[in-house]
Amino acid sequence: MTTENLTEPKIWKEIASGDLQFRQVSYPANYRMAPHRNSASHLFLCLSGAVEHLSGDTSHYIGEASIGYVPRDDLHADHFLGEVTTFDIVLGDEFGRRYPGFCSRRSMCDRDRPAQLATNAYREFKSPDNLTSMMLEGLTLELLVDLHRRADDRPEPRLPRWLARVRDLLHANYSEPLSLERIAYEAGVHPAHMTRTFRGQFGCSIGEYIRRLRIENAGRLLTESDMPIAEIALTVGFADQCHFTRTFKKYTGTTPSAYQRRHA
Incomplete structure (x- = not known):
């Protein structure tokens, strides 16, 4: 399976089990899905790369x-960082009617028991036998129960005004050598409170968020400008081309020059 020349999402394999659909999907580097609603609820395990999931004021x-x-019908947008492959479990209408309490609330989980259950389901999906259908349905139910129990019963809070200020500051100044002290001063909060709340809201550190912004904007410049790669590296905030190339390949799975040629 190679994802290097993808320009649109590709389903590599798909299995149906009753009212459930299981599939392995790859997405091109930096692929974006505009705000949309899915006709069915779904679980997804990130096998490689990373996904920024946006819903209202919340980013995961x-x-x-x-x-x-x-x-189902949750309005959201997705940004696929690097060349991403996911294992998706799509829940049909009948499944939703049988288990309505498990299928109504959005949830994200980082490397915990639900992620391990999804990994077990993916292994079953990759090597099916005559018990695979039963195994997949059982693992899916376990997944939903775990996610349901971990979810907070209270409504998800809106993004605090000061945290929105932090986010906007990062987007406007990602190429500059920012410090946590300066960002916290601009937002009017303590650095420790800021870093803890930022990670809880966005699912990553401030430094990681800045690095992703740099790579995203570098990808845009590689495809939309005639700037040399060394100049792009400096423009988005990297100290030199060597550091930029290593980081870009880590996030996208390819070098800046190869990315530029592919999108020429």
Whole structure:
């Protein structure tokens, strides 16, 4: 399975089991899905790369070996960071009617028991036998129960005004050498409170968020400008081309020059 030349999402394998659909899907580097609603609830395990899941004022970073659950008709957008492959479990209408309490609430989980259950389901999916259908349905139910028990019963809070200020500051100044002290000063909060709340809201550290912004904007410049790679590296905030190339390949699975040629 190679994802290097993808320009659109590709389903590599798909299995139906009753009212459930299981599939392995790959997405091109930096692929974006505009705000949309899915006609069915679905679980997804990130096998490689990372996904930024946006819903209202909330942003979730779903890295490798992490899992997300998106209920039917939930308005959201997705940004696939790097070349991403996921294992998806799509829940049909009948399944939702049988287990309505488990299928109505969005949830994300980072490398915990639900992610391990999803990994077990993926292994079963990869090597099916005459018991696979039963195994997959049982693992899916376990997944939903675990996610349901971990979810907070209270409504998800809106993004605090000061945290929105932090987010906007990062987007406007990602190429600059920012410090936690300066960001916290601008937001009017203590650095420790800021870093803890930021990770809880966005699923990653402030430094990781800045690095993703740099790679995202570097990808745009590689495809939309004639700037040399060394100049792009400096423009988005990297100290030199060597550091930029290593980081870009880590996030996208390819070098800046190969990415540029592919999208020429």
